[in-house]
Amino acid sequence: MDRKSLVSSNVLRFRELVAPAKLLAVTKYSNIDDVFYAYDSGHRDFGESRVQNLKEKSDELNSSGRKNVRWHFIGHIQSNKLNRLLKIPGLKYIHSIDSYKILELLYDKIEHFEGETLYYFLEVKTSGENEKAGLEDYDELAKAMNFILNHETPKLKFAGLMTMGSIRSENFEESAKNSFKKLKEYRDRLHKEFEYPNLKLSMGMSSDYMFALEEGSDWVRVGSAIFPKI
Ligand SMILES: *Cc1c(COP(=O)(O)O)cnc(C)c1O
Numbered sequence: 250m251d252r253k254s255l256v257s258s259n260v261l262r263f264r265e266l267v268a269p270a271k272l273l274a275v276t277k278y279s280n281i282d283d284v285f286y287a288y289d290s291g292h293r294d295f296g297e298s299r300v301q302n303l304k305e306k307s308d309e310l311n312s313s314g315r316k317n318v319r320w321h322f323i324g325h326i327q328s329n330k331l332n333r334l335l336k337i338p339g340l341k342y343i344h345s346i347d348s349y350k351i352l353e354l355l356y357d358k359i360e361h362f363e364g365e366t367l368y369y370f371l372e373v374k375t376s377g378e379n380e381k382a383g384l385e386d387y388d389e390l391a392k393a394m395n396f397i398l399n400h401e402t403p404k405l406k407f408a409g410l411m412t413m414g415s416i417r418s419e420n421f422e423e424s425a426k427n428s429f430k431k432l433k434e435y436r437d438r439l440h441k442e443f444e445y446p447n448l449k450l451s452m453g454m455s456s457d458y459m460f461a462l463e464e465g466s467d468w469v470r471v472g473s474a475i476f477p478k479i
Pocket of ligand 1: 275277298323324413453454455456470471472473474
């Protein structure tokens with residue numbers, strides 16, 4: 250099978266597989282041709298983890314006439330790159346607001362965003378792995394939630410919670426399931442204690458999306474299973 254047919258059948262298969270959850274096609278390992286193939290098979294939600302790469306791919310899609318892409322940023326944000334990220338046309342979601350400090354900065358800099366509404370997820374550490382970014386626990390989430398409620402603006406919409414399962418673990422499956430269960434519990438608790446409705450869950454990648462779906466994920470972020478490394 251040629252690359253185009255491969256990518257296109259992977260995208261269609263995954264969209265069906267994860268429904269009613271939504272598929273975020275992560276293109277961080279992919280060259281622009283892969284992105285074109287996915288777009289041409291009807292996909293519009295793409296994720297990148299570096300500002301520079303998102304900018305380049307967004308420009309290439311636009312100049313090839315491929316419009317209406319929804320870009321999702323999924324990487325760690327360095328403070329000095331936030332303005333640049335916010336200005337990229339097509340940016341619709343940030344999944345990786347991973348500290349209170351970057352949350353404050355987002356509200357501070359949102360005037361640079363040119364779209365209508367930017368949706369964002371708070372990233373939460375659920376696996377106990379120290380090198381991971383993210384809010385540590387429910388108390389930190391509650392603090393963030395108070396900040397959000399005091400700074401409402403039509404340009405920003407708190408969309409929900411994001412997490413990553415453990416990268417290396419003795420019991421990979423068990424540990425992924427625990428992570429996703431924990432994220433869901435946090436979300437349910439925010440719904441209840443803050444009466445803030447309709448928060449979504451962004452969880453699950455190529456190796457663990459099936460466990461994320463079992464826990465009710467709304468967005469699965471799949472890269473290598475759709476765009477295998479060449
Ligand atoms: C790279 C990445 C993904 C996709 O990873 P795969 O294992 O290739 O599916 C998902 N989420 C985040 C935050 C990532 O950085």
